[in-house]
Each structure stands twice: as C-alpha cells, then as structure tokens.
Amino acid sequence: MGISRRKFIGGLGALALGPAMGIPGTARGASNKEFAGWPDSQSVLHDITKCIGCRKCESACHRVNHLPDPETSFEDLTVLDQKRRTDADIFTVVNRVDNILPVFVKTQCNHCLEPACASACFVKALEKTPEGAVVYNEKLCVGCRYCMVACPFNIPAYEYHKALAPRVTKCTMCHPRILEGKRPGCVEECPAGALISGTRDELLAYAWDRIRTYPERYVSHVYGEHEMGGTSWLYLSGLPFGQVGMREDLGTKSAPELTSGPLSAVPIVVGLWPVLLTGVYAISKRKEKIAEQEKQAAVADAVDQSKKQAQARMETLRKKWEQEKQSAINFEVKKALEDAAAKDPEPGQSKEDE
Amino acid sequence: MTDNGTHTDRKWWTPFNVIVGIILAAGAILTVMRFTQGIGAVTNLDNNNAWGLWIGFDLLCGVALAAGGYVTSAACYIFGLKRFHSAVRPAILTAFLGYALVVLALHYDVGRPWRLPYPIFVSQGTSSLLFEVGLCVFLYLTVLFIEFTPAAFEWLGLKKIRALVVKLTLILTIFGVVLSTLHQSSLGALFMIAPSKLHPLWYSGYLPVYFFISSMFAGMSMVIFESTLAHRYLSRHMDDTHHREAPGVALGFAKAAAFVMAGYLGIKLIGIAIDDHWRLLTTGWGMWYLVEVIGFVAFPALLFAMGVRERNLIFVRWAAAWTVLGIVLNRLNISVIAFNYHLPSHERYVPSLMEIGTSVFIVTLGIVIYRFITTRMPVLHEHPDYSAHSPEQKSI
Amino acid sequence: MNTLFFTLQDFMVHTKGITYLIMGGILVALPLFWWFLTDRDDENSF
Numbered sequence: 001m002g003i004s005r006r007k008f009i010g011g012l013g014a015l016a017l018g019p020a021m022g023i024p025g026t027a028r029g030a031s032n033k034e035f036a037g038w039p040d041s042q043s044v045l046h047d048i049t050k051c052i053g054c055r056k057c058e059s060a061c062h063r064v065n066h067l068p069d070p071e072t073s074f075e076d077l078t079v080l081d082q083k084r085r086t087d088a089d090i091f092t093v094v095n096r097v098d099n100i101l102p103v104f105v106k107t108q109c110n111h112c113l114e115p116a117c118a119s120a121c122f123v124k125a126l127e128k129t130p131e132g133a134v135v136y137n138e139k140l141c142v143g144c145r146y147c148m149v150a151c152p153f154n155i156p157a158y159e160y161h162k163a164l165a166p167r168v169t170k171c172t173m174c175h176p177r178i179l180e181g182k183r184p185g186c187v188e189e190c191p192a193g194a195l196i197s198g199t200r201d202e203l204l205a206y207a208w209d210r211i212r213t214y215p216e217r218y219v220s221h222v223y224g225e226h227e228m229g230g231t232s233w234l235y236l237s238g239l240p241f242g243q244v245g246m247r248e249d250l251g252t253k254s255a256p257e258l259t260s261g262p263l264s265a266v267p268i269v270v271g272l273w274p275v276l277l278t279g280v281y282a283i284s285k286r287k288e289k290i291a292e293q294e295k296q297a298a299v300a301d302a303v304d305q306s307k308k309q310a311q312a313r314m315e316t317l318r319k320k321w322e323q324e325k326q327s328a329i330n331f332e333v334k335k336a337l338e339d340a341a342a343k344d345p346e347p348g349q350s351k352e353d354e
Numbered sequence: 355m356t357d358n359g360t361h362t363d364r365k366w367w368t369p370f371n372v373i374v375g376i377i378l379a380a381g382a383i384l385t386v387m388r389f390t391q392g393i394g395a396v397t398n399l400d401n402n403n404a405w406g407l408w409i410g411f412d413l414l415c416g417v418a419l420a421a422g423g424y425v426t427s428a429a430c431y432i433f434g435l436k437r438f439h440s441a442v443r444p445a446i447l448t449a450f451l452g453y454a455l456v457v458l459a460l461h462y463d464v465g466r467p468w469r470l471p472y473p474i475f476v477s478q479g480t481s482s483l484l485f486e487v488g489l490c491v492f493l494y495l496t497v498l499f500i501e502f503t504p505a506a507f508e509w510l511g512l513k514k515i516r517a518l519v520v521k522l523t524l525i526l527t528i529f530g531v532v533l534s535t536l537h538q539s540s541l542g543a544l545f546m547i548a549p550s551k552l553h554p555l556w557y558s559g560y561l562p563v564y565f566f567i568s569s570m571f572a573g574m575s576m577v578i579f580e581s582t583l584a585h586r587y588l589s590r591h592m593d594d595t596h597h598r599e600a601p602g603v604a605l606g607f608a609k610a611a612a613f614v615m616a617g618y619l620g621i622k623l624i625g626i627a628i629d630d631h632w633r634l635l636t637t638g639w640g641m642w643y644l645v646e647v648i649g650f651v652a653f654p655a656l657l658f659a660m661g662v663r664e665r666n667l668i669f670v671r672w673a674a675a676w677t678v679l680g681i682v683l684n685r686l687n688i689s690v691i692a693f694n695y696h697l698p699s700h701e702r703y704v705p706s707l708m709e710i711g712t713s714v715f716i717v718t719l720g721i722v723i724y725r726f727i728t729t730r731m732p733v734l735h736e737h738p739d740y741s742a743h744s745p746e747q748k749s750i
Numbered sequence: 751m752n753t754l755f756f757t758l759q760d761f762m763v764h765t766k767g768i769t770y771l772i773m774g775g776i777l778v779a780l781p782l783f784w785w786f787l788t789d790r791d792d793e794n795s796f
Contacts, residue, residue: 038756087401114759120547122473122485128757140477143465146484148404150547157401158465160394166465229758250550256758259483262543262562263766266486266536270773273532274780277432281524284434480766481759489770525781532777 037113041132041232042178043200044187045207046106048237048244049217050194053080053094053104057186057195061092061108064174064185080104083245088159091171092186097244105244106186106195109134109155109171110224111232114254117147117156125168132200132232133173141168152228152250173232200232207236229254374718381715384708388462396708403694403703410689411713412459414541415682416452417491418565421573422580423449423498424527424534429606431527440596441603443505443733444584445577447724450498453491455720462712483543490537497530508737509730516740539566545688553692555634555643558625561688567621571614572681574607575654578674588728593735605662608670611677612658615651622647639692646687650680 059074061067067089072079084093085107092108115134118126125140126147143166148156159166174184182188187195196203207222223235227250235246242248388396399406426445430438461467473479473488500519507516542565545552558564581600585592592600626632634640654676661669690703728734755761 033758033761035756035758035761085401114757116547118759119481119762120484122479122482122488123469123477124479124763125477128759130756140469140472141466142469142472143467144463144484145404145465146482146544148401149544149551152548152550154402158399158404159392160397160399161392162465163390163392163395166392247550253549254758255547256481256762258549259481259543259547260758260762261559262483262540262546263481263486263762265562266540267769267773269535270532271776273535274528274777277428277528277531278780278784281432281434281528284432288434478767478770479763480770481762529777 035114037200037230038128038130038132040199040201041130042173042197043111043132043203043232043234044173044184044195044197045203045234045236047194047196047210048103048105048235048239050192051094051104051106052192052194053077053096053102054191055080055094056189056191057106058090058092058094060185060189061171062090064177065091065172067091086155086157086170088157088167088169090157091169095245098239101239103239103244105235105246107153107155108186108233109173110153110227111171111173112228112254113231114229114256116150116152116228116255119255119259120146120150122146129175131175131178133175133178134170134232135172135175136168136170138165138167143168150255152247152255200234203234207234210236226252228252229257374722377715377718378722380711381719384712384715385462387708388712393463393465396706396712398703398706398709400703402697402701405689405693406703407690407705407709407713408459408463410686411682412463412716413456414685414689416456416459417538417541418569418572418681418685419576419678420449420452420456421534421538421569422577423452423501423573424530425570425573425607426577427501427527428531429610431524432531435606437599437602438606440599440736441577441581443502444580444728445573446498446501447505447727447733448576448580450495450502451720451724453495453498455716456491457495458719459713459716483540483547486540487537487544490533490540494530494533494537497526497533501526501530504740505727505731505733508732508740513739534569535566538569539563541565542688545693548693551694551696552688553639553695554629554631555626555639556688556692558629560621560625560628563621564618564625567614567618568681568684571611571618571677574611574614575674575677575681578604578607578611578670579678582671582674584728584734588725588734591728591734595736596734601667604667604670604674605665608658608673609662611674612655612662615655615658615677619647619652619655622651639695642687642692646680646683650676650683654680 055074055077062069062074070090080094080096082095084090084095086093086109092106094104094106097103097105111128111132111134113128115126115128118124118128118134122144123140123142125137125142126134127137128134143158145156145158145168147168148154148158156168156170158168174182174186177184183197184195187197196206198206204222204225211218211220211222217238218236219238219240221237221241223237223241223246224231224233229252235241237244237246240248384396393399397406397408422445426438426442429435430442457470460470464470469476470488473485474492479485500522504516504519507513507519539562542561542563545557546559546561549557581604585600626635635644654673657669657673657676661667661673690705694702732740755764
C-alpha cells in the first residue's frame with residue numbers, strides 16, 4: 001500500500017498473534033471465493049473501559065473536519081447523559097451508557113471491511129479505500145439514502161434541510177490525514193488512551209492480548225472483529241456489548257453476502273425468461289394454429305358433406321319428379337284415350353283401320 | 355362527474371373538479387416548499403428513518419399496483435388468452451402512468467433529483483439492488499411507453515408508424531415480463547441488506563420471491579378494481595367489445611389471483627418454517643403479521659374464489675379492492691411499519707401531513723391524466739379503423 | 751481479467767458489471783436467433 005503509516009505504539013509488533021484470534025473478517029461471494037480485506041489497512045481500537053467522557057475527541061473531530069460549532073460547547077459534559085447519535089454536522093458522539101458506572105462509548109462510522117453503505121450505493125459514491133476508510137463522494141451522490149437504510153450501525157446522516165445540494169455525511173476516519181501519514185483527529189486528541197490506531201492485524205492482536213492479560217477487566221469479545229463481516233473500528237469493553245448500546249445481533253455476514261443471492265438470480269432470469277416465455281407463446285400459437293386448421297377441416301368436411309347430401313336429395317327429387325311427370329303423362333294419355341273412347345265407341349279401331 | 359355525453363355543455367364546478375383543484379393547488383404549494391426548503395421541511399424523515407411514505411407508498415405500492423401492465427399483456431399476447439384483449443390497453447396505460455408517477459415521486463424523495471440518470475449513465479453501482487431497480491424501471495418505462503403509443507398514433511391518425519409498433523408487440527411483451535420480474539423482485543431484495551432492522555417475520559431470504567408473486571395478484575386485482583371504477587365513471591367511452599369482455603376479464607383474473615394468492619400463502623408459510631419463526635407468531639408483531647396474511651391475503655383469496663364459483667362480480671370487485679389494500683399494507687409493513695421495529699417509540703417514523711398530502715397529490719395527478727387520456731384516445735374502446743378483426747390486429 | 755480483489759464488494763461491482771453487459775447481449779441475441787429459427791416456418795408450414 002502506498003501509504004506511509006505511522007508506527008504503531010511501541011512493542012506491539014513483538015506481540016505474537018495468539019491462537020484465540022479468529023480469521024480476520026472474511027467474506028464470501030456465491031462462488032465460495034474468500035476475501036480478507038485490504039492488507040495493512042488502518043484501524044482504530046476503542047477501549048471503552050479507558051474512556052473518561054471528556055469529549056476531546058468530539059471537538060477534535062469538529063476542528064479537523066471544519067464542522068460548524070454546536071450550540072453547546074464541548075466543555076459541557078451534561079450532554080453525555082442524553083442519548084445522541086451522529087448527525088449531519090456531527091461525525092462522532094460520546095454517550096454515557098450506564099446510569100451508575102461512568103461508562104462512555106464513542107460512536108462513529110465503523111468503516112466496515114465490506115461496507116453495507118457501499119454495497120447499497122447505486123452510483124458508487126461510497127467506497128472502501130485500501131487505507132481502511134470508507135469515504136463518500138458527494139459529486140456522485142443522488143441522495144436516495146439507501147446507504148442509511150443499509151447501515152447496520154445507523155451512522156450516515158443526511159442534510160435534510162438543504163434544498164439544493166444535500167449530502168450524506170459521516171466520519172471519514174480522517175482519510176486525508178491518513179494519506180498524509182497522520183492519525184485520525186480523535187485518536188490524536190484522546191488523553192486517556194481509549195483510542196489507538198494501527199493496522200487492523202496489529203490492533204486485533206493487541207486487543208486479544210489485553211483480554212488475555214486482564215480477563216477480569218474485559219468481556220472476551222472484540223467487537224468489530226466479525227460483526228457484519230468485520231469492521232475497521234474495533235472495540236474492547238468491560239460490560240457485555242449489548243449493555244453499552246451496541247447491537248450483538250448483527251451477525252457475521254457482510255452486506256454484499258446478504259445480497260449476493262438475489263443479485264446472482266438477476267442474470268439467470270434474463271437468460272431463461274425469454275426462452276420460457278417464447279416457448280409458452282409458441283405453444284399457444286401452435287395450439288391456435290392447429291385449432292384453426294381443425295376448424296377449417298371441419299368446415300370443409302361439413303361443406304363437402306352437405307354438398308353430397310344436397311346432390312343426393314336433388315337426385316331423389318329429380319327421380320321423383322320424373323316419376324311424377326311420367327305418371328302425369330300416363331294419366332293424361334290415359335285420360336285422353338278414355339275421352340276419345342267415350343266420344344267414339346271404337347276410335348282406336350277406326351284409326352287403326354286407316 | 356359530468357358524464358352527460360356531450361362535450362359542449364360541460365360544467366366546470368363539479369364536486370370532482372373542485373376537490374381535484376384543491377388537491378392540485380395544495381400539491382403545488384408542497385412542491386415549492388420541498389424544492390426551496392429541502393426534504394426536511396415537508397417530511398418527518400430523520401437520520402434513523404431515511405425512507406418513509408414516499409418510498410413505502412409511492413415507490414413500492416406504485417410499482418406493485420402497476421403490475422397489471424405486464425400481467426395483462428402477458429396473458430393476452432404470450433399465453434394467448436384473447437379474451438383479455440380489451441383489458442390490455444387500459445392496463446398498459448395504468449402501468450405507464452403508475453411508473454411515470456413513481457419516477458415523479460422519486461424526484462421529491464431523492465436529494466438531488468437531477469442526478470437520477472447518474473446510476474445508468476455516469477457511475478454504475480452494480481453491487482446495489484437499487485441499481486437493478488433503477489435500470490429496470492427506466493427500461494420498463496420506455497417499453498410501456500412504446501407499448502402505449504399505438505393508441506396515441508390511432509388518435510393522431512399515424513397509420514404506418516402504428517403498424518410498425520404493433521409488429522413489435524410480442525417482443526415488447528416479453529421484455530416487459532422480464533424487466534417486471536427483475537425489478538418487482540429486486541424491490542423486495544432491497545431490504546435483504548438490513549436483516550438487523552426489518553422484523554424477522556417480514557425479513558426472509560424469499561423476500562424477492564414474495565414481492566414478485568404478490569405483484570402478480572396485485573396487478574390482477576388492480577385491473578379489476580380499475581375497471582370497476584372505469585365502468586362507473588367512464589362507461590360512455592367504452593365500446594360493446596369492452597362491455598362484453600369486461601365480466602370475463604374480471605372473472606378470469608379473479609380465478610388466477612385467487613390461485614396465485616393460495617400459492618403465495620404457501621410460500622409465506624414455508625418462509626416461517628425455514629427460519630423457524632413460529633414462536634414469533636404469538637407476539638404482538640406476530641398478530642399484526644397474521645392480520646396481514648390472513649386478513650388481507652387469505653380472506654380476499656377466498657372471496658375471489660366464491661365470486662368465481664357464484665359468477666358474482668360484486669364479490670370479485672370487493673375482493674380486488676381488499677387485495678389492493680393488502681398489498682399496500684404489506685409494502686408499508688416492510689418499508690415503514692416493521693422496519694426499524696427495534697427503535698424506541700419516540701424514534702419511530704410517522705409520516706407528516708405534508709408527506710401524505712404530496713402522495714395524495716401524486717395519485718390525484720395520475721387519475722386526472724388517466725381521465726384525460728381515456729376520454730380522448732382509443733383506450734377503453736377500439737378505434738374504428740383498427741378493430742380486432744382487421745388483418746393488422748390478427749397478426750399478433 | 752486477472753484483477754486482484756481484496757474485498758467482496760469490489761469483486762461484486764466488477765463481476766456484476768460484466769453480467770449486466772452479458773444480459774444486454776442476451777436480450778439482443780435471443781430475439782434475433784428466434785427470428786432466424788422461425789423465419790422460414792411459413793414456407794415449410796408444418
């Protein structure tokens with residue numbers, strides 16, 4: 001990767017990758033091909049147990065991203081008790097998640113290895129960079145907000161009150177700073193060591209080492225290692241993650257895996273539907289043709305039949321006629337003869353005599 | 355309604371025109387607000403609820419209910435059921451208007467509507483199911499437009515170009531069915547990316563199949579429903595063929611819809627079994643799910659069946675309207691009601707009156723345009739020069 | 751064709767892009783082939 005990375009906190013490199021470490025987020029397509037994510041991409045580890053809720057990260061985030069100042073200053077720690085989420089001009093928030101214990105959690109984009117937002121975007125306005133950040137390109141964004149629907153962490157926000165060029169906004173992991181070789185603004189500012197940056201492999205190893213070294217202090221889970229296919233932002237916590245407001249029911253399937261099924265069904269429909277439908281058409285057309293032919297044949301047959309019948313009837317009629325004519329003639333002849341016989345007692349004889 | 359037959363003594367101050375006028379005026383105001391003050395000024399959408407009524411109703415229901423176009427033309431031209439012929443044109447017109455209005459509604463919903471051609475012409479996000487939907491809707495709108503042009507050409511008296519388009523009927527119909535299969539199902543698949551947000555009773559690996567199958571009976575019911583309304587209000591524009599064939603079309607589609615709905619119920623049951631969600635059925639969400647599936651699918655299916663057996667058009671028409679409502683309920687459940695079900699109630703989305711007003715405005719616009727076209731072009735009747743018995747019509 | 755993909759997302763964009771082109775090809779080719787197949791049906795009339 002052509003980025004100059006800052007050396008991660010000393011001594012980390014010497015840590016052995018323990019066997020407890022799972023396969024770092026892998027995703028599979030329909031073809032069972034595996035993808036392990038960009039090698040040596042940057043990550044951040046948030047150790048929730050170390051966070052003191054000072055909001056320094058929030059103010060640093062505003063400063064480096066040139067965001068407008070909020071109504072209440074970052075010194076005001078009472079806002080920690082409200083449940084806040086990222087907003088159009090707030091890329092990160094710290095929330096107090098326990099009423100009794102001082103437990104604080106920082107929320108921002110988790111920069112998934114297989115981002116749901118990027119998978120959902122129909123103009124490729126969101127993209128996972130080789131450096132680890134998921135970045136947004138406002139020059140392409142149409143504003144459909146499908147990324148917000150898709151994001152399992154409810155991170156992207158929208159500028160709903162801009163009429164002309166509303167944008168989707170979210171944490172950029174300070175991608176421009178990472179390209180310059182610097183650390184993200186929040187990480188640099190954190191006074192408590194609750195945020196550390198490095199490559200994902202290094203941080204995973206470090207996190208698991210912490211868990212193994214202080215089993216009483218941490219739950220045995222690195223949040224983000226496998227969630228939704230793995231994220232570049234990793235978390236360590238003393239309380240179960242469900243109790244610190246992070247969803248534990250997201251599953252390990254990445255967004256592109258969730259949609260690869262229907263996506264691969266699409267081309268099959270295009271390939272087979274025309275064949276099937278043309279087949280149905282051809283069959284119905286052929287049935288129609290046969291029906292038509294049969295009808296024609298039947299008609300012809302009927303015509304033929306009736307012709308014959310007519311002929312036969314004509315014949316009988318003619319015969320009858322002739323018979324009748326003959327009998328009429330005979331009758332007339334007979335009558336004439338009888339008449340003649342009545343006038344002249346023996347006309348026949350006289351005629352014959354002539 | 356001013357159905358007094360003559361065009362000269364038409365009255366303008368009819369109740370229909372007054373109501374439509376008010377809705378269109380309100381729509382104009384909402385449009386100005388939306389495009390000068392942003393989406394946030396008229397909607398209740400927020401960062402947790404990015405999609406609301408305009409997607410749930412205008413897009414999802416609009417597309418599902420416009421399925422009558424592909425269903426009817428497929429029945430007539432591919433399956434060779436000639437008795438549906440007089441229903442094809444009104445169905446194609448409704449479908450075309452439906453899709454056109456869907457695209458119009460999207461102009462309100464997306465942040466930068468002038469970029470709507472971007473996914474097709476500028477940057478293709480092929481990994482997105484929304485890309486698939488966008489591409490198919492764009493292509494299908496074009497197909498529907500071409501399929502409808504013969505009516506306009508007959509109206510305008512352009513015989514040659516009409517004959518050319520009529521020759522393309524079969525290929526356009528097949529394209530239409532392919533594109534409809536794809537985007538109807540992909541609309542369901544849109545939600546497959548968010549298993550953590552949609553309630554498990556509605557989330558399923560079969561979502562695309564459910565959307566496609568339900569679009570079939572949605573389309574059929576809509577054809578029956580629309581023809582009921584048209585017979586009541588636009589009867590004078592229908593010819594004898596249309597009047598004679600309409601009951602047959604209604605009964606035919608009722609029979610088909612009832613059986614498809616039975617199949618749909620079957621695969622819904624399979625979906626529950628595959629994910630082992632039986633236990634969820636006894637929860638509050640489960641009750642709501644059963645209301646949708648039993649009350650708005652099983653019940654109208656039975657009503658359709660009774661209507662078909664008794665040759666009772668009243669039953670068939672009520673069942674059709676009920677099914678249309680059921681489709682609206684299903685689509686809203688998936689996109690709005692059971693979506694983000696895990697959020698606390700104060701973070702849930704309820705549409706604003708202005709959002710509802712905009713949707714009503716768009717539907718009204720559709721009705722006005724439908725009326726304009728059917729009272730002028732040969733849609734509900736055949737053009738005397740091109741009746742079904744002329745040689746050109748017989749070729750298809 | 752030997753592009754190396756590190757993420758499933760990039761792989762999907764790439765492969766689906768190609769399949770969309772193939773789909774377009776299929777939609778053009780199938781009607782043409784059907785036409786070629788049935789063009790002489792009327793002459794042979796079976």
